Amino acid sequence: DSMLISAGMLNRANRVSFDLLHEDGEISLEACALANCNQVLDVSDSSAAERICTLATLAEQRKRTSPRGPALILAIEDLAALTSQLNDEDFARLYWLVKHGPRARVWVIAHLYAEDAELIDERLLGAFRTRLIGATSDPQRSAYLAGDEQIDASSLEPGRQYGVPFGEDWLNIWVCEPDHLAEERVK
Numbered sequence: 001d002s003m004l005i006s007a008g009m010l011n012r013a014n015r016v017s018f019d020l021l022h023e024d025g026e027i028s029l030e031a032c033a034l035a036n037c038n039q040v041l042d043v044s045d046s047s048a049a050e051r052i053c054t055l056a057t058l059a060e061q062r063k064r065t066s067p068r069g070p071a072l073i074l075a076i077e078d079l080a081a082l083t084s085q086l087n088d089e090d091f092a093r094l095y096w097l098v099k100h101g102p103r104a105r106v107w108v109i110a111h112l113y114a115e116d117a118e119l120i121d122e123r124l125l126g127a128f129r130t131r132l133i134g135a136t137s138d139p140q141r142s143a144y145l146a147g148d149e150q151i152d153a154s155s156l157e158p159g160r161q162y163g164v165p166f167g168e169d170w171l172n173i174w175v176c177e178p179d180h181l182a183e184e185r186v187k
């Protein structure tokens with residue numbers, strides 16, 4: 001959520017917009033309230049697969065011409081929940097969008113619980129070029145998710161710190177929140 005909120009706070013909707021696909025559960029009302037938010041869809045709803053198809057078509061059109069319009073982000077709250085709902089054709093569209101969308105200014109960002117890593121087709125995981133890895137108690141899972149058997153994310157602070165595998169080292173990333181959100185967390 002913090003990535004979407006910061007993207008919305010730092011960019012006007014005509015520059016960056018996003019869709020959020022989530023599994024039944026808690027969604028960020030702050031992200032949904034931003035003008036940058038196009039729509040929020042449940043992954044089990046057929047409209048989620050339709051939105052993937054629409055974005056893939058748009059990205060394909062943009063690739064053939066000069067990419068115009070806002071940068072688009074498809075944010076997926078639970079990648080395993082989404083992919084379990086997709087048929088083969090919709091899965092292929094999602095894979096294509098992850099792999100080729102960025103050239104057309106359409107990015108897919110996805111959250112995946114470490115324990116669900118083996119549920120995701122390796123081709124799809126491999127299509128994500130940049131992976132933010134969070135803390136996990138299972139070093140083998142973090143290495144699998146990072147695509148590097150030397151990576152161990154157990155030293156990262158859960159929920160607050162992430163890392164991007166960078167050669168044999170980490171590029172560390174801390175979650176920063178707007179002041180009013182940090183104050184609410186303390187209360």
